Amino acid sequence: MIVFDLLCAVGHRFEGWFGSAEDFASQKQRKLLACPACGSVEVERVPSASRMNLGAVEPKPPKKPETPGKTPDMEGKDPFAIAQMLYSRMLDELLTKSEDVGKEFPAEARPRPGDRAGARRAGRRGNPGGPVSRAARPA
Numbered sequence: 001m002i003v004f005d006l007l008c009a010v011g012h013r014f015e016g017w018f019g020s021a022e023d024f025a026s027q028k029q030r031k032l033l034a035c036p037a038c039g040s041v042e043v044e045r046v047p048s049a050s051r052m053n054l055g056a057v058e059p060k061p062p063k064k065p066e067t068p069g070k071t072p073d074m075e076g077k078d079p080f081a082i083a084q085m086l087y088s089r090m091l092d093e094l095l096t097k098s099e100d101v102g103k104e105f106p107a108e109a110r111p112r113p114g115d116r117a118g119a120r121r122a123g124r125r126g127n128p129g130g131p132v133s134r135a136a137r138p139a
């Protein structure tokens with residue numbers, strides 16, 4: 001479960017519990033989220049100081065200019081939106097940079113006698129994460 005700090009259009013601050021960030025987005029989209037004080041369904045997530053628990057998609061601090069990957073289109077966005085952007089960009093990068101050997105995979109992955117590079121490749125590709133997890137590690 002994740003606790004999100006929420007802010008309605010009028011400015012009431014309250015908390016909501018969600019199974020995941022997607023759960024929050026889904027409930028918000030279907031207008032199932034309403035302010036307990038005024039009933040407004042115009043609800044936005046606001047940064048929580050202490051209980052942020054986004055796991056792998058934890059957002060980078062939004063106000064630091066040196067934040068890698070920060071672009072003008074992120075200005076004024078809340079950290080959650082930025083995290084979503086960074087996350088989808090990361091996925092794009094992984095998919096773009098991953099090597100898809102396609103039908104050549106068995107030949108590429110199988111170590112050949114005396115071929116140390118081949119054996120190394122086989123070791124790297126032998127994990128269930130495949131090319132994505134390999135690309136996630138710095139070379």
Ligand SMILES: [Zn+2]
Nearest residue numbers: 008012035038
């Ligand atoms: Zn309200």
